[in-house]
Amino acid sequence: MNPLDALASPALVAARGALLSEMTSLAHRGKRNRKHSTGAIIPDHTFSVSAKVTTATGMVPVIEDWVASELDPTHTGGASAKVPVATILIASLACAVAGLPATYVQLHAVITDPDMTPAARKHLGLPVSSDPEADAKLNEERMYIGYHAVARRYTAIAKSMDPKVYPSYRGLSDAKIREIDNERDPEVVAMKQARMDLFNATMLITTWLLLPEHVRNAWRGDVTVDATVVPIFGRFGPNSNKRKLKSCNSPEVNAYWHAKDPDRRDSIDGDTAHKDRTQYTFGYDAHLLLTSGPGVGDTFPQMVLGLSIDQPGRQPGLNAVAMLQGLYAHDLPKGLVTVDLGYSQLDPENFALPLRALGYGLNIMYKKNELGLQAHYEGALLVDGTWHGACLDQQLIDLSPNYEAGLITEDQYRAQLEQRRKYELKFLEVSSNGEGVNYACPAQGTGCAMNCPLPNRAKATRTTKKPGGRGRPAKKRQNVRKDQIPEIRQALCTNKTKTTIPISVGVRYFQEIPFESPEWNETYGPRRNQMEGYNRVLKDSTAAAIAAVDHRRYRGLGKQNLSLVFKALGANIQAILALLRDLADREEDTPNPGGRPATTTLADHRREPFGLPIRIAGRPTKGAQGKPEKPAPPGKPARAA
Incomplete structure (x- = not known):
């Protein structure tokens, strides 16, 4: 029998006819x-x-x-x-x-x-x-x-809430774009930028407040900030690898080209001479602020608490601070902010200073040419992001640059890092006016790590506690050699109890956790990896799909922002639901009152299916995409020969 004959049976024909109807x-x-x-x-x-x-x-x-x-x-009436x-x-x-x-x-x-x-x-x-x-x-x-x-x-x-609206039905010439921008009222631009920041922060932080109180209390305020490119739908002009089309401009004026250099890890068979072409994407940078810290993904979920979009590479610091201001306005905990070099290398006025003014700390990386001595104040030396005493040896100052240059082995580097920690200044408190931090010399105060011959400093003569104590031996301290004492003694070496260092001194380089210490390695790398991993989740077409251009077939910064905020909100709600399901699974079963062993069924093992300065710049001016120049390194106090 021909199988096709069965498909022509009266019953199937009638069923197909009913279904079609x-x-x-x-x-x-x-x-x-x-x-x-x-x-x-x-x-x-x-x-x-x-x-x-x-x-x-x-x-x-x-x-x-x-x-x-x-x-x-002036237009009255209408429906x-x-x-x-x-x-x-x-x-x-x-x-x-x-x-x-x-x-x-x-x-x-x-x-x-x-x-x-x-x-x-x-x-x-x-x-x-x-x-x-x-x-x-x-x-x-x-x-x-x-x-x-x-x-x-x-x-x-x-x-x-769109700071800069342009006609969306056609591409504009550079002259027309300048004409439109010149006619804008800066106060209106700033007001709408503030509206967008308020909308983004309020919508996203509200989802965090939906969590149970004990879950929110497990988070100590640590966050990770990064930017990921989100392409836009369509643009004028043919496909090209050029960063700027000279013949015409995209009607998406606030967007621009994002350049991604090839990853050296992708070279074939380790051939470093092989170099792929730089990838260019026309779109926006979506700056994201994620919860991080001990317990993330276990005691509390990883969620998007801040979002700000702008041209790729434009004002990343101010966009990050705008997101942090949202957390500050909602009185959320303040912890460490982990960022990459795209943020930490910016001028302090555009990132580090406003971040410190909000009460946040930093967890950052440095370029190779930024390692070593970074700043000094009244004898204190800022080396690799941490304040040290004036008696620090030059060998320990140049420790990281020497390691990067291959002059010492990793074992030597780690051993000398541990030795250098004894020279770190002891944090006491934030100054009364909030503009500085009080530190003690490493040879000052209870539990100090150094002995120093200078007045009002710990001496090498005491090796046990005073009579009447429990008789435990005092912590062994390292002696400061006379040749380590600076010839010109500044406040750090003469003050009796403490030295106040302004927060603005070395603010671009200072961080709370000593660079390359075990604590730093357990913090910086994992949190950056978590951010990169979550970026991939948000871009996954089966999840939030923030990079899917067909999901954002709009023109204009305001519409793109609105769409991305709702996608982040959806991801947050899904994260909350996943955590609530996980918390329910962790609850212990009620003991069997009959004393018989509890049994499980196969169904139990069945898996369920699865007010800042204006930063929206418009068209970038020539040279505006460049990075700020590194300031001249600070001088070094004189030392005895």
């Missing part, structure tokens, strides 16, 4: 063409969670005021908006939680879904009525909300 009815329901939407169904509980999170932020009435302030007062602000925000978050792209078409399909329940309509902030007849009429009006009504409302929300 049902599919045709479903396709024409609502009388609209939704060919670009996914058609996925968002459950009511997702709308419920999204509505509660959005309401908890308190941003809905704030954004409504922003949108109203953008209206032209009111058919789509509430809350509806756009809740639908965007629901799409992110459900893993759907919040494009105009998808948002329109969600808002006008013919099968939406009354509960979902209420969660979305759409009008409902207890009168069945009136409710049916309201529901019909909702189903016929136009695509452009959704797009216009989304645009109005984004525009209310």
